[in-house]
Amino acid sequence: MEQVELAVVGAGPAGLSAAVAAARLGVQVAVFDENSKPGGQLFKQIHKFFGSSQHLAGVRGYDIGQHLLEEAEAAGVAIHLDTTVYGLFPGPRLGLVCHGQSRTCRASGVVVATGATENALAFPGWTLPGVLGAGAAQTLVNLHRVLPGRRVLMVGSGNVGLIVSYQLLQAGARVVAVVEAADKIGGYAVHAAKLRRAGVPVLLSHSVLSCQGNPRVEKATVCRLDQLWQPVAGTERQLEVDTVCLAVGLSPLCELLWMMGASLAHDTRLGGHFPVHDEDLRTSVPGVWVAGDASGVEEASTAMEEGRLAGLSAAEFLGKLTPGEAKERKAEVRQSLEALRSGAFGEIRRRAKAQVTQEAGDCFAGWRQL
Amino acid sequence: MDGIPVAARTGEPIAAALMAAGHHVFRYTPRRHEPRGVFCAIGRCTDCIMTVDGVPNVRTCVTPVRPGMEIRTQEGLGRWSK
Numbered sequence: 001m002e003q004v005e006l007a008v009v010g011a012g013p014a015g016l017s018a019a020v021a022a023a024r025l026g027v028q029v030a031v032f033d034e035n036s037k038p039g040g041q042l043f044k045q046i047h048k049f050f051g052s053s054q055h056l057a058g059v060r061g062y063d064i065g066q067h068l069l070e071e072a073e074a075a076g077v078a079i080h081l082d083t084t085v086y087g088l089f090p091g092p093r094l095g096l097v098c099h100g101q102s103r104t105c106r107a108s109g110v111v112v113a114t115g116a117t118e119n120a121l122a123f124p125g126w127t128l129p130g131v132l133g134a135g136a137a138q139t140l141v142n143l144h145r146v147l148p149g150r151r152v153l154m155v156g157s158g159n160v161g162l163i164v165s166y167q168l169l170q171a172g173a174r175v176v177a178v179v180e181a182a183d184k185i186g187g188y189a190v191h192a193a194k195l196r197r198a199g200v201p202v203l204l205s206h207s208v209l210s211c212q213g214n215p216r217v218e219k220a221t222v223c224r225l226d227q228l229w230q231p232v233a234g235t236e237r238q239l240e241v242d243t244v245c246l247a248v249g250l251s252p253l254c255e256l257l258w259m260m261g262a263s264l265a266h267d268t269r270l271g272g273h274f275p276v277h278d279e280d281l282r283t284s285v286p287g288v289w290v291a292g293d294a295s296g297v298e299e300a301s302t303a304m305e306e307g308r309l310a311g312l313s314a315a316e317f318l319g320k321l322t323p324g325e326a327k328e329r330k331a332e333v334r335q336s337l338e339a340l341r342s343g344a345f346g347e348i349r350r351r352a353k354a355q356v357t358q359e360a361g362d363c364f365a366g367w368r369q370l
Numbered sequence: 371m372d373g374i375p376v377a378a379r380t381g382e383p384i385a386a387a388l389m390a391a392g393h394h395v396f397r398y399t400p401r402r403h404e405p406r407g408v409f410c411a412i413g414r415c416t417d418c419i420m421t422v423d424g425v426p427n428v429r430t431c432v433t434p435v436r437p438g439m440e441i442r443t444q445e446g447l448g449r450w451s452k
Contacts, residue, residue, distance in 0.1 A: 034413065035432065041412075117414050129394040129407025136411035144386035148408070215405040216394045 004030040006314050007094055007107035009085045009256060012040020013300045014292025014307035015113035016068040016077075021311025022111075023075035025320040030105070031077055032096060034084040038072075039065035040115055041135070042300060044142040047163055049301060050188070061300065068304075088112070088260040092287055109287050109314045112257055113307060116250035116271060116293035121155060124210040126244075130217030134164040134247035141171045149243030153220045154178040155208050159187035159299075161247030166194050168245075176239050179206040179222050181229050209236060211244055220244050250297045257294075260285055269352035270296030278361040280313035280330065281306055289314055296356070298349055302340050309333045371441045384430035384441060385411065385418050396420050396430060400446035420444045424451035 006022050008015045011033035023029045037043070045061020056064055072079065080098070087095035094105045118133035120126070132148060134156070140146045152173050154165045157180035165175045178195065183205050185192045192202065203222065209231060211220040224235035252274045258264060263276040263284040274296040281289045291310040292303035309330060316326035341350035371393060378387035385408050388396070395405040396418045409417035413432035422428040423440050426448025430441075 036434065118410060120409075127404060127406060129396070129405055132407075132409050132411065136408060139411040140386060140389065140408070144382050146382075146386045146390045148389060216407065 001093075002103065002105040004028060004105060004107050005318060006030070006109045006111065006311075007032065007092075007105060008111045008113060009033075009088075009094070010040065010113035010115060010292070010294070011035070011038035011079055011081070012113060012115050012292060012303065013042055013064070013068065014115075014294070014303040014310075015040070015111065016072050017304040017307030018111045018113060018289070018291055018311035018314070019077040019079075019307075020068070020071045020075045021308045022315045022318075022320075023072070023077045025312075025315040027311075027315050027318055027320055029075075029077045030107075031072070031079045032083045032085050032094070033079065033081055036082050038069060038079050038081060041139075042068070044135075044138050045300065046142050046167065056301070064300070064304075085256060088256040088288075090260070092260070092285070109289070109317055111281075111289045111291055111307070111310045111314060112254070112275075112283075112294055113290070113292045113303075113310075114253040114256060114294045116252050116297045118246065119249045119251055121208075121246050121248045123208055125212055125217070125220075128211060128213055128217050129215065130213065130242055131211060131244045131246065134160050134245040135250075137243070137245045138164045138167060141167055145171075147171055147173055148245075149217075149241070150174060151176050151241045152243040152245055153208065153222070153239055153241045154245045154247060156180065156247030156249075157182075157185045157187060157192065157202055157204075158247060158249070159191060160250075161245070162187040162191035162195060164245060164247060165200060166191065166198070169195075169198055169200070173243075175200045176241050177206075177222065178202045179208060180204050181207045181225055183227075207231075208244060211241075213242075217242055217244055250293065252294050252297055254290070254294055257283055257285070257288070257290060260288065262288065262290075265356065267296070267352055267356065269348055270298075270356070274356075276360045276363075277357065278364055279334065279357040281310040282313060282364065284360075284364065287317065296349070296353065298341075302337060302349075305333055305337045305340065309337070372443055376441075378435040381434055384420070384422065384428075384433050384435045384439070386431075387435045388430070388441070395443065397444035397448075398446065419448075421448045421451070426450060 005028040008031040019029045042065030083098040209221045224232045251272045257275040289310040291306040421442040
């Protein structure tokens with residue numbers, strides 16, 4: 001059976017960062033990713049990132065992806081593409097499928113960095129061709145250079161909804177409206193302002209009721225919502241659109257950890273169910289870490305820092321760092337994470353993460369004493 | 371697609387080539403025969419599956435297109451033709 005020191009599942013920002021951090025300390029790392037290209041969702045991010053220069057603010061997502069790949073190569077990380085990790089078993093062992101051939105791999109440590117998946121929103125007509133995730137539209141436009149449609153209704157005004165709306169405009173589509181169920185815009189003002197300057201209406205306290213068309217979307221009905229987010233009768237409006245993009249949040253992809261028996265918890269601030277983890281990103285299964293959106297949905301900059309932290313913690317576990325060195329290195333990364341988790345949105349996640357990791361830390365310490 | 375030639379660019383996924391050519395219906399559901407197209411575009415949701423070179427349930431959003439590929443709109447669960 002194939003044997004690696006540290007297996008990383010997912011070659012996105014978190015997985016690559018974990019791999020680089022561990023490999024630089026002499027850990028033999030293998031990264032597995034089901035896609036034919038590494039980088040996760042970084043290569044579709046054509047906008048500049050926020051934060052400080054330490055977090056590569058002002059750099060576009062695809063450049064960050066390229067930078068990470070170069071770091072991984074320099075550190076001697078082996079990246080196995082087109083390789084799906086279908087299962088995670090005690091050992092830990094990984095079940096892999098590559099081009100129809102399955103095999104297993106034993107690892108001394110595993111970092112699960114599987115990312116997140118877009119949430120759906122069910123309403124009459126939501127299964128029609130033409131209703132798709134905002135991230136899906138972003139992939140089509142920015143990676144494949146194909147417009148999913150010409151006239152778009154965007155559902156949700158968080159950063160994904162705002163940024164993708166603007167990128168659809170840049171690609172030549174018309175964004176007919178952005179609807180937002182809350183009474184204020186969810187994302188950063190700078191992204192919303194760009195849309196407003198381009199004349200895109202942002203309808204607050206509004207949502208999509210249904211969409212119609214055969215065989216694809218031709219119209220969507222939107223309406224006003226009351227304070228309890230219930231449709232207000234008589235406010236329905238029909239929009240001529242061929243595309244409805246759903247930007248209604250993401251959920252962590254933690255099935256692999258779930259099947260392995262790792263404890264899960266639920267927190268809406270982190271996108272729903274996520275694997276319980278302590279401040280070193282250790283899950284409840286010894287030798288298994290989680291990092292990035294899979295540990296609770298945030299964004300790419302925090303995913304990279306979490307990956308780094310998990311990589312350092314794994315290297316410590318594998319004996320490549322003394323506890324003293326590890327403590328210092330991990331403290332630096334944690335400080336950087338704190339800085340990223342600030343501002344109106346970051347603060348909510350900072351509190352959620354602090355609560356989660358503290359409870360898990362106490363719990364794991366209790367288990368170790370048993 | 372369904373016997374009609376579609377132009378494509380090397381390396382792009384089947385779904386991208388089809389959408390660029392104006393195709394948006396990729397399959398019909400087994401029970402209610404409802405049309406489905408691309409939903410997640412990153413290989414997670416399996417809404418965009420089609421029958422490719424006789425193999426049903428191929429995720430077209432993550433399968434690179436190749437010259438001469440035979441792509442069929444899938445009916446229900448599809449059928450192996452080889």
